[in-house]
Amino acid sequence: MDEKHFTDFAELEKRIKYVFKNKDLLRNALTHKTFAFEAKIPVEYNERLEFLGDSILGFLVAEQLYKSNKYFSEGELTRRRSALVNNGFLAEKARKLGLGEFLLLGKGEKKQNGAQNSTNLANALEALIGAVYLDSDLENVWMFIKNNIFDDKLGF
Template sequence: MSRKRSRVDAVEAPARQDVESLEEALGVTVDPELLVLALTHRSFAHEAGGIPTNERLEFLGDSVLGLIVTEYLYRNNPGVPEGDLARMRAATVSQRALAQVARDLGLGAFILLGRGELVTGGREKDSILSDTVEALIGATYLGHGLEPTRAMVERLVGHLLGQAEHLGAGLDWKTSLQELAAARSLGSPVYTVTGTGPDHARTFTAVVSFDGIEAGSGVGSSKKLAEQNAAENAYARLDAGDVGAAV
């Protein structure tokens, strides 16, 4: 397998070909076959006749990332209870956090996407970006083992690991909103989610309310992300006093 993506030459692939620059940003050289696989989104694979996708690598990378981050937080935060460690880990490996890592790498330009995803801005979707980061971690682990992968992960998310203690609650906006609502005796937030668009490019809108009164809304490429964005919006409004008096 050459670095010119010979495996998919017959298929239109409007993605950057200079993968060496991506590897330089990652700080590690990835096996060419695994690198192409890590960058192959299911939308492209479907249009290319059913070639393998990056989803298995993503599955592996998710577990490897979780192990590395969990061990780092455990070793570097002695005395911190399990619940707080779990929040700190969630902040570090959240879809939003990993998508920002991908943007810092310029990763979106390298991902092999189908025409439908290209038209709907797939290169900037948090879900696609974060999944591809995990796939790259999986590919690195298969090619180099744990320790080189650990070094790469700590480079990529080091700034998040350093801030995890402070970001833990903030990146889990649904939990933060629940806690703020309880403190103000507002009851439990209720989320209503609707989706629009084709299956490969769905957009979800979430509305969060208390006792039937809307407190915030958010949009995302998944139900989970839309709910998190709605919770963040509601939290800001509650904190500013825009909602509490009406509920």
């Protein structure tokens, strides 16, 4: 990845239809721990944002399923939520967005094609959700999720 990607994420912001006020949040969401460990200066990486984004995604999907499917049992709601927030599904969406092009990876992770690794991609997408939330609010993060993950195909 060239130096441009470390500071200029305008292309990604265009793809995800969200412009960050705090670009550090975006950079952190795309920074893998291997990159941070190799950096000469302290660099935050995406695991904490991933934790937050995973929780927010789960909550918002659960809320929408609950509101839009009043006859589903708890078990059915859980099954459907799990299908919508699993790593395979999220990695597929991250690939469609081209997130791998923007991931900041350490040398070893790059050599192992970490930019296409499903876990790295899903984690980065969850971290982006956390970053959008911290940069804005729940309403904007829900729009981000609908636009980039669910494409309004689920009737939410």
